[in-house]
Amino acid sequence: MNNSKRNRIRNRILICMAVATLVVMLFLLAHVEQKASNSTIKTPLDALWYFLATVTTVGYGDVSPVTPFGKAMGIFFILLSCGFISILITSIIHFMNSSAILRARIFLARVDRWYIFDRYCPESVCLARQLSAMPEDNGFIFCGAEHQIRDLFKFRCIFTSLSVDNVLSICTSGKKNNSIPKPAVFLIGENEESNLKTALAISSADTDFESCRTVSASEAFNNGAASVTDPDKVQIYCRTCVRFQTPPKGLHTFDPSELTARAYWAENPLTRSEKNVILIGEGALINFLIEQAVLVNVFGPLLRCRYHIFSKNEESTRNSHTDESFMEDHPRITDVIDVVSVNTMVPPAEDPILMKNGIKSVSVEALQEESGEAPANDTLCFHEEHWDSNHACLETADRIIICSSSEMDNIRIAEKIRLLCPTMARLFIFGNDSIDGVSGFGSLRQLYTPERIMREELLRRAVALNEYYNSLQDDKYKKTCWEDLSMFSRRSNMAAADHMNTKIRILTGNLDRKTAVPIDPDTTVLAINNFRENTVDRELCRRIEHERWMRFHYMYGWRYGKERDNERRLHPLLVPFEQLTAKEQELDDISWELISTLQD
Structure with a gap:
């Protein structure tokens, strides 16, 4: 007891x-x-x-x-x-304030679906407002928010001092009808450790909600206890930097920095004329921006780009080691893209010096001589000098992304660049507001949307890709449904779906467009017809997809092996496109054919 x-x-x-x-x-x-x-x-x-x-x-x-x-x-x-x-x-x-009153209010509300937030904050309000605009009659419950504006969302909003697990037990108790939509829980507080403990306790503790508060999250997760909330009835969206290899059923995680990077490249795609992109900042955000750029901006020979990364703080004499942290996370990425360290200590006349992890060390002068030419391959250039000491790089840049953690510092850097450097680059700053001539990104309105947090459309595309791949296999092949896929395979399908906008831009000839191509029936029909009618070189499309696929696998530690071994992360197809057989090359058509599913 x-x-x-x-x-x-x-x-x-x-x-x-x-x-x-x-x-x-x-x-x-x-x-x-x-x-x-x-x-x-x-x-x-x-x-x-x-x-x-x-x-x-x-x-x-x-x-x-x-x-x-x-x-x-x-x-x-x-x-x-x-x-x-x-x-x-x-x-x-x-x-x-008791559960009896809340139970009565929930019962009388008669909404189609409940969305439960762990707190009342700008992030939760932003997401709730967009969810309230959906055609369904949704209801919103804010926990720990007893004294707030009661008519925020008319009559569909409830504020309570009860905890998330108590509210969830009320919303799910007594509902035996499988047609009732799943409730959704959002844990979006800044204390990510607390978020994760709550999420694991809810999704993996015993069936008694009281024990959910007394059993530790790690113990519940390790013991694999029965889910306290049936995965068929509730979904949990947790703000955390933890990436699960095999998350508990019904638990979805998101990282605001990763959301920012995904949203940025989706809304501000790379154009054909942009050969030199500069990133100024530090921390998790700049790493995610680099990672997403490597995975999404894959155009093959149509577009190659140099990414110049300046992560040295103005107040410090040391680099913040963005190159080291990125390469520690993705040591094999040098097998598919070029990575150089721009070192002020290397004499200008010296040839590039090969360092550990396949990184080449070059001088600032040598890199400047090449900046006017298109690179033969996408290149990550990690600069050891401060951005303010390399005006030549700023002047030749086509795009500058300023992404430090301080919004005021970003504005100050942007104004200093415009004041001192005659650059024609497109300027972007991380923050909620834009200024004259400079575009902002990463606002709450851009990040806390149903699609960014819940990713239902992205998941739908990924599931469709897996089903399409299964449909092409013969009876001897063991077909795997989405629920049985490993987490890596799911992420692989999601990465392919994430590259969909880039494929549509290539097929519709919109590589010069500075904004995202709208995904509508006319656009998707034009794109898939151009692919099937070979309006765009079919072999080029296959090369681009194979390169994207290899980047994803190398990003997550895979390497070449004569036989596939998921445990050791070996794959026989991690070879140049020319070494693939004709049948193996045709497999790259699958992700392009997936565009046809967007017409539904």
Whole structure:
């Protein structure tokens, strides 16, 4: 028996004892008073009326004791009234905030689906507003937000002081109808450790919600206990930097920095004329921007780009080691793209020096001589010098992305670049606001959207890709449904789906467009027809997809092996396109054919 259940039993016993004592006292008062000739208390009901009038401090005076025992009881009732009012008010407030009231409000709301937020904050409000604009009649519950604007979303919004697990138990209890949409829980607080513990406790603890609060998240996850919330009924979206290899069912994680990078390259695609892109910043965001650029900006020989990364802080004499952290995470990426370290200590006349992990060290002057020419391969250039000491690189840049953690620092850097450098580059700064001539990205409105957080459209494309791949296999091949795929295979399909916009831009001839191509029926029909009718070179398309596929695998530590071994991350197709057989090259058509599913 846990402490919570033991306390409930003890409280009930105490309440029963108090009520029984009061009943005995009232009967004794009536029994003693009715013997007095001038007494107004004749029955237990009269005694109860006298008790209520006294402890509530009303004091009508129509009934009162006359015997010494009765007056002694009256003194006790008067002393008892000192705490009765406060206890009564506290009880009323507790009842108003109790699960019974919330249960009634949820039952009477009759919405199609509930969205539960762990807190009331700008992020949750932004996401809830966009969810409220959907055609379904959705309801929103904000936990730990008792005193907020009640009519924020008309009559579909509930604020409660109850915890997420209590609210979730109310929303899921008693619903046996499988047609009811799944409730969704959003854990989006800044304390990511707390978010993850709550998510794991909810998704992996025992079926008793009380034990969900007492069992540690790690213990519940390691023990593999039965899900406290049926995955067929609830989905949990947790803000955390942890990437699960095999997450608990129903648990989806997101990282704001990763969301920012995905949103940026989706809304601001690379154009044909952009050969030199500069990134200025530090931390997780710049690493995600690099990672997403490597995976999404794959155009083959149509477009090659140099990414210049400046991560040295202005106040520090040291580099923030973006190159080291990125290469530690993705040591095999040098097998498919070029990576150089721009070192001020290398003499200009020296040939590139090969360092560890396949990184070449070159001088600033040597890199500047090449900046005017298109690179033969996509290149990551990690600069050891501060961005302000390399004006030549800034002047030849086609795009500059400023992504430090401070919005004011980003604005200051952008204004300094425009003041000191005659650059024609497109300027982007990380922050909620844009300034004249500079585009902002990473605002809450851009990030906290249903598609970014829940990724339902991306998942739909990934599932369609897997089904299409299965349909092309013969009966001897073991077809694997989406639910049985490993997490890596799922991510691989999602990466292919993420590259869909790039493929459509290539097929429709929109490589010069500076904004995302709208995914509408006319565009998708044009794109798939151009692919099937060989309007765009079919071999070029296959080369681009094979290069994208290899980048993804090398990014996550795979390497060439004569036989495929998922445990050791070996794959026989991690070879140049020319070394593939004709049948193996045709496999790259699958992700291009997936464009046809967007017409549905």
